[in-house]
Amino acid sequence: MIDRRLVTNFDWLMIGLLLALATCGAVNLYSAASSFETSGSPIYLKQIYWFCLGLGVMLAVALVGYQRLSVLAYPFYFAVVVLLVAVLLFGRVVSGAQRWLALGPLVIQPSELARLAVIMVLSHYFHRRDQAEPYNLRQLILPVALTAAPALLVLKEPDLGTALLVLAVGGSVILANGVKIFSLILAAGGLLGAMPLAWHFLKDYQKRRIFSFLDPESDPLGSAYHLIQSKIAVGSGQFHGKGFLAGTQTQLHFLPEQHTDFAFSVVAEEWGFIGSVIVITLLAAVVYRGLMHAIRAKDRMGMLIVVGATACIFWPTAINVGMVAGLFPVVGIPLPFISYGGSSLVSTMAALGLIQGVSMRRFVFHRS
Amino acid sequence: MGFSLFGRRRHRAISSSLPRSRSFDPSEAPAARRTIIVAAIFAGLAFLTLIGRLWQLQLLQGDYYRGLSENNRIRLVDVPPSRGLIFDTKGRLLADNRPGFSLTVIPEDVDDWDELGSRLEKLVGISPEELARARESAAGQPPFKPVRLRAHLDREQLAVLETFRYELPGIKVQVEHRRSYVYPRETAHVIGYLGEINQSELSASPKGVYRMGDYVGRYGLEKSRERVLHGRRGARQVEVDAVGRELKVLQEVDAVQGHNLTLTIDLDLQRAAQAALGDEVGAVVALDPRNGQVYCLYSSPSFDQNSFVTGMSSKYWEAISSDPFHPLKDRAISGLYPPGSTYKIITAAAGLAEGVVTPQTVINCPGEIPFGRRTYKCWALKKGGHGNVELHRAIRESCDVYFYRVGMRLGVERLAKYARAFGLGRPTGIPLGSESSGLVPDNEWKKRRFGEPWQDGETLSLAIGQGFNLTTPIQLARMVAVIANRGRLLTPSLVKTVHPNDGSDPVPEPPGVITRVPVPPKDLELVHQGLVAVVNEPGGTASVARVAGHTVAGKTGSAQVVGLHLYKSYGTESQVPWKYRDHALFVAYAPAEDPTIAIAVVVEHGLHGGSSAAPVARKVLEAYFGATPRPEKPSESPGPLADYPDPASVAAGLKPPPTLPGGKRRSTPVPEAQPAPGKPVTGSNAAPAAQGQAKPKPAPPAQAKPKPAPPAQAKPKPAPPAQAKPKPAPSAQGQPGLFKPKPFKPEAAPASSATGGRP
Known part of the structure; x- marks a missing residue:
């Protein structure tokens, strides 16, 4: 059944990187949540459970393989779209946003599946068309629509961060497949033109965040306060950090959402520049490992899937760390492996499973 | 770390056996390969930027931020x-x-x-x-x-x-x-x-x-x-x-x-309702039949709202939550009561609209009628029944047998249809939570609920408002307002205006939905005349509801709480335990000529609408009229006058001119009005009012005429005392926006013009 080459070509280094990241994440969550009084198992333990589940999912995805999974690309995609619509209709409202859907005892966040669906459906689409030359604008209409549909549904929840992520991942796949330079410039121009339209979709608090990012004075009490406190946390970590469990910003709850969106500020505060660079380097290594697999992939579909999955690590890292360090507006995007969040962790690991699947099969040919 | 991005290990791509794609090796596709290298460079730059930023924050500005964090006193x-x-x-x-x-x-x-x-x-x-x-x-x-x-x-x-x-x-x-x-x-x-x-x-x-x-x-x-x-x-x-x-x-x-x-709530009426209900359990709803604005919504017993805010003692909470009368329940919108005889308004309207009776149809009331295996009694059984009755008298004296017959001819489905048209069986839409829908029973409901078909005998009970029927006081107020405004079913509102916090102009609340009941105005007019008779004619069941200076139209009702057998087993009414006594109901509107207030009163276990609910309504109406600048009676009298000898209906061959009871209230205004413009009428005022009524009763309609011309009247009824109401002689004034002209208005016109001789 399982080809021996599948095992030898399994990317064990990647697994090592993930384990290292997950360890950093759990340790950090222990500290970030240590001053909360919570009921049930502590957050870091839950994160470990989620990671183990994620490993299982990753393994399963890798073993089934992307060719077989790609048969399900469209059904999966449409199922996710249906779930996203269902969330808007029946979802559970938490903090004014409707993101969770209860399916029996299981509560899921379909927006986390959206990027997987977009990766699968786009790579399947491009693979089927199998067009060597770069795509022009007209040919891109359908792929862009396939990306935008779930992104808009997610935006409607409203979840700006995840919606951006879906767009970024879809965009990465489309770019990797090849777009005419001229078309690219045109599209970028069009996108700038469409900004006002997108603005219309943003919720007030999202607009305020962007305003306050552009002009922190405009909202000193809301997101600018978060931004300032996060910068204080990061900066005060200095080179060595304040030490485990010793971050004053963290332990005194000056940080907003310190176990989710702002988990990295805790790393930066308690472990300093060294710790931050280690975590960023680990994530960068995963990204480079992914791109390497993309170059080695044996067919177009494999390459595109790997690029998409890698984008699932790269974009959240760039945006989240950028946000925490005051380079980006405050958008709710979790940092892979470091921020607490089961759905996001498992879906990230599933994406990594796709990479493994492609990597394992780079020498194997379909014996159908 | 394995940054073997540019790793050399290339493998030949053997042409693929994949069914739908040719093999593709990025390492052999320079474009794809280039793209990925660009991506890698981009990612590298991004990571470097992040690290650079951290360098800046943590190393270059680290001391500054460390200082801030140590004194983080923001x-x-x-x-x-x-x-x-x-x-x-x-x-x-x-x-x-x-x-x-x-x-x-x-x-x-x-x-x-x-x-x-x-x-x-x-x-x-x-x-x-x-x-x-x-x-x-x-x-x-x-x-x-x-x-x-x-x-x-x-x-x-x-x-x-x-x-x-x-x-x-x-x-x-x-x-x-x-x-x-x-x-x-x-x-x-x-x-x-x-x-x-x-x-x-x-x-x-x-x-x-x-x-x-x-x-x-x-x-x-x-x-x-x-x-x-x-x-x-x-x-x-x-x-x-x-x-x-x-x-x-x-x-x-x-x-x-x-x-x-x-x-839209008027504190004066709330107080009047509170005072009038006293220790009784019940509810009062009063609204404006022209637009649905609720003047009064009171449920008794009430409770102290403030105790919920200041944190109540556990004793008070205990008392309030274990009170058998449930003070927290808003009976006005969620109390469910069989409508009793007030439902006859619907039965009558339905009967006329469906043509199963005409105003002249005479039905004999021997005091009871047999139907199926049981006998259905009229409340006047002891007096030997009502004898031959037609619509007007049937309403006035609330003859059960008449309405049994009408109900029989209509059948349950048609009754239910009209009940729904009058707003029963669903929430009225008043902007409060926890409103009850009530119940309009029909064949389908019976099957669903009990698994058995509707029995014709139940239609009889239904026709006089007993049986499965359930209504809330606010539904009843809205129902009677339909008669008052000749056919429009309103959505009650509580908020008149919202005053924006930015100081801009007050925003009036948009009016609610208004639907029309499928009953021709002339039929509603007949029901209206019956309701006037209930209060004002001899033999009517609610003469206690008369208010000095204004014609009230209304209908009493009592709703059975327990079966007749149990009830009778106690002998006289006063021996029936309180909790088994009938609920007393009264619905009314006034002034009859041009109603500006419609009211529904329920007194739980109050026995008779006429004896316990109607007086409550009267007190609230007195408060309403007392607080309203009283219009000069002269102009007013013609209205009521006119509506009695209703020539139109006579001409149409409708009922015979009723005993003209109208006279009485017309004269009452005279004594009452002068003393009390703008002064609240308190309970004690009832006495003079009663006197007034008693005396003038015989007064012939002719009286109306001599009254002086109405002084120029201004419209708005609210506070400003200088203004009087447009209530009187509406037709003459051609007041817009109220009811459409109905048969009776035109008649009123000659009368008032004759009287008024207005400029």
């Missing part, structure tokens, strides 16, 4: 908004905000929790458990955020805390806006009350609107208009010293007060 202090005020229709303040003192603890500033606990217990009686609970609820929020321990401190506690302030580190007395209801019992059910927000509400609300410890509407308008009333919270960024005292304000965003509301 706190965000919440400034909760004050709630919108609520006024009655005449601008009297009903719901206010007053300063209140609450006891809070700031966890960060507490040195020794046990110590604090024992001191608090000694000083102000807060148990250590209470403290522990507050501490628990504060978990997960910044330790400098105050946590409320006690929402309400009395003066004594305040004094003690102030004295021992320095021995209680972390304890802070905060002044906050506290809702205060000016007329707590009068307005309890309408305005409702507030309660502290709970965790699930907090998480379901949009970000930043609420905080732990906020109060939200829990009942009544406070709940249904929460969004309008709540306002927007502000905050202050302040620098504090090591003990948490504010040193200076760095930034501030003001809280925005909620919008103020002016209600």
Whole structure:
């Protein structure tokens, strides 16, 4: 059944990187949540459970393989779209946003599946068309629509961060497949033109965040306060950090959402520049490992899937760390492996499973 | 680390056996390969930028930020908004905000929790458990955020805390806006009350609107208009010293007060209803039959709204929640009662509209009729029945047999259709939560509910408002308003205007939906005349409802609570235990010529509508008219006059001219009106009124004429005393927007013009 080459070509280094990241994440969550009084198992333990589940999912995805999974690309995609619509209709409202859907005892966040669906459906689409030359604008209409549909549904929840992520991942796949330079410039121009339209979709608090990012004075009490406190946390970590469990910003709850969106500020505060660079380097290594697999992939579909999955690590890292360090507006995007969040962790690991699947099969040919 | 990005290990791609694609090796596709290398460079630059930024923050500016974090004394202090005020229709303040003192603890500033606990217990009686609970609820929020321990401190506690302030580190007395209801019992059910927000509400609300410890509407308008009333919270960024005292304000965003509301409710009528019901259990609903604005919505027994805000003693809570009469229940909108004979209004309208009876149809009432295996009795059985009755008399004297027959001819489905058209069986849409739908039974319902088909005998009970029928007082008020306004079913409203917090012009509430009942105006006119007769003609069942100076039209009802057998087993009525006695109902509107108020009264176990509900209605109507600048009677008299010898109906061959009872109330106005313009009519006024009625009764219609011309009248009825109401002689004035002309108006016109001789 399982080809021996599948095992030898399994990317064990990647697994090592993930384990290292997950360890950093759990340790950090222990500290970030240590001053909360919570009921049930502590957050870091839950994160470990989620990671183990994620490993299982990753393994399963890798073993089934992307060719077989790609048969399900469209059904999966449409199922996710249906779930996203269902969330808007029946979802559970938490903090004014409707993101969770209860399916029996299981509560899921379909927006986390959206990027997987977009990766699968786009790579399947491009693979089927199998067009060597770069795509022009007209040919891109359908792929862009396939990306935008779930992104808009997610935006409607409203979840700006995840919606951006879906767009970024879809965009990465489309770019990797090849777009005419001229078309690219045109599209970028069009996108700038469409900004006002997108603005219309943003919720007030999202607009305020962007305003306050552009002009922190405009909202000193809301997101600018978060931004300032996060910068204080990061900066005060200095080179060595304040030490485990010793971050004053963290332990005194000056940080907003310190176990989710702002988990990295805790790393930066308690472990300093060294710790931050280690975590960023680990994530960068995963990204480079992914791109390497993309170059080695044996067919177009494999390459595109790997690029998409890698984008699932790269974009959240760039945006989240950028946000925490005051380079980006405050958008709710979790940092892979470091921020607490089961759905996001498992879906990230599933994406990594796709990479493994492609990597394992780079020498194997379909014996159908 | 394996950055073998440019690893050389290329493998040949053998042409693929993949069914739908050719093999593709990025390593052999220079374009793809180039793309990925570009991506890798891009990612590398991005990571370098991030690290560069961290370098900048942590190494270059590290000392600065370290300093900031060590003295991080910048706190965000919440400034909760004050709630919108609520006024009655005449601008009297009903719901206010007053300063209140609450006891809070700031966890960060507490040195020794046990110590604090024992001191608090000694000083102000807060148990250590209470403290522990507050501490628990504060978990997960910044330790400098105050946590409320006690929402309400009395003066004594305040004094003690102030004295021992320095021995209680972390304890802070905060002044906050506290809702205060000016007329707590009068307005309890309408305005409702507030309660502290709970965790699930907090998480379901949009970000930043609420905080732990906020109060939200829990009942009544406070709940249904929460969004309008709540306002927007502000905050202050302040620098504090090591003990948490504010040193200076760095930034501030003001809280925005909620919008103020002016209600349609009239406090005078609420009070009148409260006084009139007294200790009785029941409800009063009064509304404007022209537009559905609710003047009065009172449910008895009532309760003290303020106790919900200030934190009630457990004793009061015990009392209120275990009270067998459920004071918290708003009977006016959720009390369910069989409509009793007030339902005959619908039966009559349906019978006429469907043509199963005409105004001349004579039905013999021998006091009871056999149907199926049982006999259906008329209340006049002891008197030997009503004999031959036609519609007018049937309504006036509430003849059961007449309506049994009408009901039989209509059948349950048609009855149900008209009942629904008159707004029964579904919520009226008044903007309050917890409104009941009531029940309009029909064949399908019976099958669903009991699994058996409708029995014809049940139609008989239905036709006189007994049986499965269930209605709420507000549905009844709306139903009778349909007769008052000749055919329009209104949506009751409670809020007249919203006063935006930015000081801009008040925004009137959009009117609710209005539907038309499928009954021709001439038929409604006949029912109307019957209702006038109920109050004003000899033999009518509600002569107690007469109000000096104004013609009242109404219908009594009593709703059976237990079966007739049990009831009879007690012998006389006074021996029936209270809880088995019939509910008394009365619906009415006035002035009959041009109604501006429709009212429904239910007195639980009050026995007879005429004896216990109608007097309540009268008192409320008196309060209404007393507080309204009284129009000059001269102009008024013609109206009632005219509607009796209704020539149109006569001409149409309708009922014979009824015994003209109209005279009486016409004359009453004379004595009453002069003394009391703008003065509330109190209960004691009833006496003169009664006299007035008694005397003039015989007065011939002719009387009306001599009355002097009505002085120029101004329209609006509200406060300004100088103005009088347009009520009188509406047709003559051609008042827009009220009812459409109906047969009786035209007649009124000649009468009034004759009388009035207005310029």
